């Protein structure tokens with residue numbers, strides 16, 4: 337199938353996007369305070385203005401846990417995993433949407449970087465959260481679903497013990513080496529930094545992306561002037577999460593980092609459906625999309 341991918345856009349953050357990507361981390365200790373209404377409105381509006389790779393129309397909304405609580409004492413939000421969080425940014429998508437996961441990943445991650453630029457902390461939540469009450473708070477329609485939310489707020493001065501434990505168990509600060517993630521022409525040849533100097537920092541922005549359980553499923557192969565994105569699927573993981581394809585969301589996040597970093601560096605290109613034939617592609621690899629460069 338061929339998709340009509342829009343041209344990459346440049347988002348005017350107040351700081352280089354590579355700096356925001358370096359600065360971002362999954363914040364699991366917030367100060368518990370409110371946020372100004374202008375900030376909340378800006379967070380809700382920002383992703384709605386983006387052109388997404390698969391051109392889904394998503395709906396975004398802020399969930400205020402205090403309001404959900406006022407209506408129902410039993411709502412636990414994100415079940416205590418995230419301390420002091422009051423607000424969540426949710427993305428609703430039509431149930432029959434084509435390729436919804438990548439677009440949700442792309443849009444909410446752009447919002448995460450926007451939040452980082454506003455000095456806010458954030459944490460993706462795709463696993464356990466109060467889906468039923470959060471969906472109701474967003475006025476979700478019968479034909480919509482709420483695959484993931486992002487906790488947002490001002491970080492607490494000190495990280496909670498639980499925060500440190502979760503981060504340690506997910507090995508949150510660790511990333512695979514570039515040689516495990518990025519390849520040149522075939523899967524046996526890791527991409528050497530010195531082979532593609534302008535692209536190495538862009539790929540590093542992919543490497544620093546957040547991913548569900550820090551599995552880093554993105555594999556990128558450079559061949560004939562294109563960067564082809566594959567998902568290294570963890571089948572057991574998918575079975576645990578019936579509500580959303582979190583690993584496809586991870587791919588959308590990686591596409592977001594790649595596109596924003598490339599565009600900011602003036603490296604022109606365009607997304608396309610152009611699956612390459614690469615011998616010995618592992619059976620668990622799923623093709624996602626290609627970035628055709630114009631150099």
Ligand SMILES: Cc1cc2nc3c(=O)[nH]c(=O)nc-3n(C[C@H](O)[C@H](O)[C@H](O)COP(=O)(O)O)c2cc1C
Pocket residue numbers: 360361362363364417459460461462463464484502506507508509544545546547548549550582585586589
């Ligand atoms: C799609 C997605 C879903 C996630 N779901 C959760 C979650 O339910 N709970 C949580 O504490 N962290 C969640 N995370 C955060 C990851 O654990 C985190 O990004 C990863 O460990 C890397 O750490 P870092 O974000 O600090 O770089 C999720 C991340 C992504 C991208």
